[in-house]
Amino acid sequence: MTTENVTLPGHDLHGGGAPAPPHRISQGMLVMILFLGSEAMLFASFFTAYFMIRFNIAANDWPPIRNTATGARFVLPKGITAVNTVFLVSSSFTLWWGEHRFKKGDRKSLERGLLVTIFLGLTFLVIQLNEYAHLGFTPQNKAFGSVFYSLTGLHGFHVLVGLILLTICYVRTRRARDFTPTRATVLGAASLYWHFVDVVWVILFLLVYLL
Amino acid sequence: MATHAPTHAHTDHGHGPGHHAPARPLSYWWKRAFVAVVTGVLFALGLVWFCRWAFGFTPLWEPQAYFTAIFIFAGIGFLIGIGCFDWWWDYLRGHRVSYEDHSMHGATSWKDYCRPNTDHKVIGIQYLVVTFATFVIAGLFAEAVRIQLAQPGEQFVNAQTYNGLFSEHATLMIFGFVIPVFAGLANYVLPIMIGAKDMAFPRLNALSFWLLVVGAVLLVLAPAFGAFSSGWTAYPPLALQGTTGTTMFEIAVQFVGASSIATALNFMVTIVTMRAPGMTVWRMPLLVWANMTTSALVVFGTPFIAGSQFMSLYDRVLGTSFFNAANGGDVVMYQHVFWFYSHPAVYIMMLPGFGIASEVIATFSRKPIFGYRAIAFSTVAIAILGFGVWAHHMFVSGMASWIRIPMMMTTIVIAIPTGIKIFSWLGTMWGGKIHLKTPMLFAMGFIVAFTVGGLSGVFLGSVPVDINVHSTYFIVAHIHYVLFGGSVMTIFAGTYYWFPKMTGRMYNETLGKWHFWLTFVGLNLTFFPMHWLGTQGMPRRVSDYAPRFANVNFFISMASILMVLGTIVFFYNMITSWHSGPRAPWNPWRGRTMEWLVSSPPSLFNFDAVPQVVGGPYQYGIPGARHAIVFAGPELGGGELTETEKRLILVVADQAVASQVLIDDVRKRNAEGFWRFTFVVPSTTTDHRAAERRLQVALAVLAESGIDANGTVIDAPPMQAIDKVMREENVHEIILTTFPVGSSPWLDQDLVDRARKATRVAVTHVTIRPNDARGAVDSKSVQRVAIVANVDIDNAGLAALVQARSDTQPLTAVVLCPLSLDGPGWSDEAEEIRTEASGRTATLIARLQEAGIQSRGEVIDGTPADAVRLARTAHHANVVLIASRPGDPITETDEITAAARGMSVEYVTTDGQASTAPGAAEGR
Ligand code: HEM
Numbered sequence A: 001m002t003t004e005n006v007t008l009p010g011h012d013l014h015g016g017g018a019p020a021p022p023h024r025i026s027q028g029m030l031v032m033i034l035f036l037g038s039e040a041m042l043f044a045s046f047f048t049a050y051f052m053i054r055f056n057i058a059a060n061d062w063p064p065i066r067n068t069a070t071g072a073r074f075v076l077p078k079g080i081t082a083v084n085t086v087f088l089v090s091s092s093f094t095l096w097w098g099e100h101r102f103k104k105g106d107r108k109s110l111e112r113g114l115l116v117t118i119f120l121g122l123t124f125l126v127i128q129l130n131e132y133a134h135l136g137f138t139p140q141n142k143a144f145g146s147v148f149y150s151l152t153g154l155h156g157f158h159v160l161v162g163l164i165l166l167t168i169c170y171v172r173t174r175r176a177r178d179f180t181p182t183r184a185t186v187l188g189a190a191s192l193y194w195h196f197v198d199v200v201w202v203i204l205f206l207l208v209y210l211l
Numbered sequence B: 001m002a003t004h005a006p007t008h009a010h011t012d013h014g015h016g017p018g019h020h021a022p023a024r025p026l027s028y029w030w031k032r033a034f035v036a037v038v039t040g041v042l043f044a045l046g047l048v049w050f051c052r053w054a055f056g057f058t059p060l061w062e063p064q065a066y067f068t069a070i071f072i073f074a075g076i077g078f079l080i081g082i083g084c085f086d087w088w089w090d091y092l093r094g095h096r097v098s099y100e101d102h103s104m105h106g107a108t109s110w111k112d113y114c115r116p117n118t119d120h121k122v123i124g125i126q127y128l129v130v131t132f133a134t135f136v137i138a139g140l141f142a143e144a145v146r147i148q149l150a151q152p153g154e155q156f157v158n159a160q161t162y163n164g165l166f167s168e169h170a171t172l173m174i175f176g177f178v179i180p181v182f183a184g185l186a187n188y189v190l191p192i193m194i195g196a197k198d199m200a201f202p203r204l205n206a207l208s209f210w211l212l213v214v215g216a217v218l219l220v221l222a223p224a225f226g227a228f229s230s231g232w233t234a235y236p237p238l239a240l241q242g243t244t245g246t247t248m249f250e251i252a253v254q255f256v257g258a259s260s261i262a263t264a265l266n267f268m269v270t271i272v273t274m275r276a277p278g279m280t281v282w283r284m285p286l287l288v289w290a291n292m293t294t295s296a297l298v299v300f301g302t303p304f305i306a307g308s309q310f311m312s313l314y315d316r317v318l319g320t321s322f323f324n325a326a327n328g329g330d331v332v333m334y335q336h337v338f339w340f341y342s343h344p345a346v347y348i349m350m351l352p353g354f355g356i357a358s359e360v361i362a363t364f365s366r367k368p369i370f371g372y373r374a375i376a377f378s379t380v381a382i383a384i385l386g387f388g389v390w391a392h393h394m395f396v397s398g399m400a401s402w403i404r405i406p407m408m409m410t411t412i413v414i415a416i417p418t419g420i421k422i423f424s425w426l427g428t429m430w431g432g433k434i435h436l437k438t439p440m441l442f443a444m445g446f447i448v449a450f451t452v453g454g455l456s457g458v459f460l461g462s463v464p465v466d467i468n469v470h471s472t473y474f475i476v477a478h479i480h481y482v483l484f485g486g487s488v489m490t491i492f493a494g495t496y497y498w499f500p501k502m503t504g505r506m507y508n509e510t511l512g513k514w515h516f517w518l519t520f521v522g523l524n525l526t527f528f529p530m531h532w533l534g535t536q537g538m539p540r541r542v543s544d545y546a547p548r549f550a551n552v553n554f555f556i557s558m559a560s561i562l563m564v565l566g567t568i569v570f571f572y573n574m575i576t577s578w579h580s581g582p583r584a585p586w587n588p589w590r591g592r593t594m595e596w597l598v599s600s601p602p603s604l605f606n607f608d609a610v611p612q613v614v615g616g617p618y619q620y621g622i623p624g625a626r627h628a629i630v631f632a633g634p635e636l637g638g639g640e641l642t643e644t645e646k647r648l649i650l651v652v653a654d655q656a657v658a659s660q661v662l663i664d665d666v667r668k669r670n671a672e673g674f675w676r677f678t679f680v681v682p683s684t685t686t687d688h689r690a691a692e693r694r695l696q697v698a699l700a701v702l703a704e705s706g707i708d709a710n711g712t713v714i715d716a717p718p719m720q721a722i723d724k725v726m727r728e729e730n731v732h733e734i735i736l737t738t739f740p741v742g743s744s745p746w747l748d749q750d751l752v753d754r755a756r757k758a759t760r761v762a763v764t765h766v767t768i769r770p771n772d773a774r775g776a777v778d779s780k781s782v783q784r785v786a787i788v789a790n791v792d793i794d795n796a797g798l799a800a801l802v803q804a805r806s807d808t809q810p811l812t813a814v815v816l817c818p819l820s821l822d823g824p825g826w827s828d829e830a831e832e833i834r835t836e837a838s839g840r841t842a843t844l845i846a847r848l849q850e851a852g853i854q855s856r857g858e859v860i861d862g863t864p865a866d867a868v869r870l871a872r873t874a875h876h877a878n879v880v881l882i883a884s885r886p887g888d889p890i891t892e893t894d895e896i897t898a899a900a901r902g903m904s905v906e907y908v909t910t911d912g913q914a915s916t917a918p919g920a921a922e923g924r
């Protein structure tokens, strides 16, 4: 075997910016997938808490909070949250579209896709915060409040992180221009993260709001 | 420190110089870190104050809320300040960055170890140093616990403080030592084992280490803020009553957890994507298997402890009600979430140790490992099953009771893959040619102790037994057999095993064995009686106990001192060997895995060309089998890179060549078994005979101890002489011997540095004091000649005679000048004679030394016979030469014969002719 011009495995891959050998998944994508596994477990720990707290209470008593004025059982705002869910889910599609166009060499569309996604994400956060302000109970109200706020808050925090990642991608697309259609690991990883955050929200919405 | 093997000097790896940021002094980084920490603290204060004010929380001052934010932001500030995020900061601003930025890679001085570094080898050593430091601190806490428990009654500390002591001890050991130390060892060796030049994400790797530092510092500082006292498990509601110390614990766990997740991700990606060509999964060393599996456990398990600590923190700081039963909270939920991580965590603390044991046992048994696939599969099986047994810690917690039986079954099932491993190791040793080096001793000790711990674990897995002994000393015995007898023993095994690779030096084998026996005996004496205490009902986590347990506890406390002694021996050995141990060859244990196929320590990027894996890693004793081929870089012309059979050390010395110090040094190096030596005596004087004679003495001594050495006198100044040899031979290292600064012309010419620069091989400088160089060496093959000579002897003639003799037989000389003065010794006349005599003796000695004969001597009061006696008794002479003038000969007397007691005596006269030599009187 000759040793000229050989690079070691992974030689030009760290940092995750370089192209993956065709037969392999890139290091950046792989680490993001595994990291999302870890994130999923973090959410799982809070879901565990949620269900254990919920199962301690009779099914018709859930959520264990009553309207102070009317005494009626409290109901989470399903309608507005459903609309919010639509915003977040659609942001996944706008991001996908940007990436898809970029693979065809259309950098401008990627920028637009990113901007729209970021905008939708921000909208989601604002609506969520607005919901917090009007819910009428706090994290200190019963274990239900604690686990509700920590689950949605943890998710909200992830949305924030996702937005930061997407902003970084936007900055790099515009300023550094170092993504190329075949070589955009960071972009790929950030969008994977964003899709994950979406999926978690859908699950959260189903389990906490609807179930 | 880990300097890099000179043959592998890293010459610009093809990255433009433009990437390299100007090097900043160390103080720059630490000043920045300090400023950032202060900023972080102020920011935290402001943030919390603002939030509390904005949300109208009263009171505005709630200490735990502030402390929480302070510790978090101080930690993050530190990481930013020390420079962990510099590269990413450029990245996120859209600046041009280099993915191949190696400006923080590698270390040339200790300073490079004190700031973020992206070289996995440097990071590995950083980890080891920090974690062993935590080990010491945690060990001190353990001894404090044992002092308190030596007698019943609360003699030293109260219950509250005591709780703090054992909680600190366990937390530091687990989160600050066992978990991260394995990450450190694997960091160093794993990339090399798979043929990679670094980890997949070097900057993330650096960040992981500094995250650990933040966590460890928080844990160590916690006692100063009122230690947390609810044990390392931090169960609510007890933990909820804690103060600042508890806050620090909860935040430290997050930092340490983030650190281990980041490392685990890094390991997984490295193992998946960066294996050398030919390294299929079934050719991976078992340590790689173990770390892959452990990493999966970390990645999927650690978020659960993070979750549990978040909830606990929220409850204490934000007033939530996760664990407040009155508000619908659930304390048992904490235990579920906690143990869902913490049971897998015990395998996080053990699987890498299994990996180390597999490496060590195969290498030192010189046999292919027994059941490679069985070991690999059982590792994976343990990891998977490990997620399904957590509730065996909760049999008496009041959880739903139907969980008990399934958990009991899964727990007991786990014993099967564990047993497979134990038997595979035994099978490997069976019929092997076992070398009982320190790493192997520790690995064998591990098998024994871990089996005991594993068995008591099976006991505990069974519900009825556990209900009886839960929260007793039986548990303490169990965890220490598995953690100390298991994890810590393998950590020691691994540390000794790779010490030569990491430091380039050998540790002291004798001290290593002392360490092992002290530890192993101490461990069993300390922890075995705890089983009995537990079954008799002594509860754990108590500062006081029933008087009937007094004797056993006293015994345990005494026995634990053995481990302390062992640990002291360990650190002494590590520190002195690192500093001045003999140089390590590439492959001291004749291992097969790839880390042994590169130099010790490895070069900057481990490999200069892609290695090729051609077979399994443990095919010991199979003719022709190989694991991998490592190639030399293009500068060396490609081709396979090997350490030659015996590598050459060039010893350069002038007058000091025959000194005991140098010879001892050479002997020590030779003991490593990899060296041959060429001595060169550069000589620029006209008379080479002197140099020749010294050289002969040295070579005679070395030949006597069976050392492969030759030598020449080269008629040239030292640099030229070195150059000449370097051109002819493949020299691997140079030992340069000089007199100390001030008395050495070579040092005045800066020879050591020049040699280093000119030859690019390692140069070891040995200084020898002139007196040591001229004194006699101690060896059978060098004759010791005592010269008994009268005052008025002809020096030149005598010297010529001794020189002639020394040309046929290497010798050293002792000159004894007997003076028997009649009358009072204090007269002027006597004084004069004395002065004269010592003057002449000194001249003779100087003459001989100049001629290259090591000599010393003195004037004595007495007759020639007294001198002969002294020569025999004090100087251990082999031969006595009695010299006199032809006109006034000393002849044989009965006294002299008696004094000689069989030592051969020769009579010479100063005209250089031996007179009659009737001496050789064989007495007795
Ligand atoms: C010099 C060696 C050591 C001594 C003398 C020692 C002593 C002790 C003692 C007396 C306790 C029980 C305190 C109590 O419950 O009242 C304890 C607890 C513990 N130790 Fe050690 N220890 C040593 C080394 C280690 C090592 C190396 C580890 C881990 C790798 C370790 C991990 C633990 C753990 C996990 C606990 C249990 C904490 C808990 O759950 O309450 N120890 N140790």
Ligand SMILES: [Cu+2]
Residues within 6 Å of the ligand: B342, B343, B346, B389, B390, B392, B393
């Ligand atoms: Cu367990």
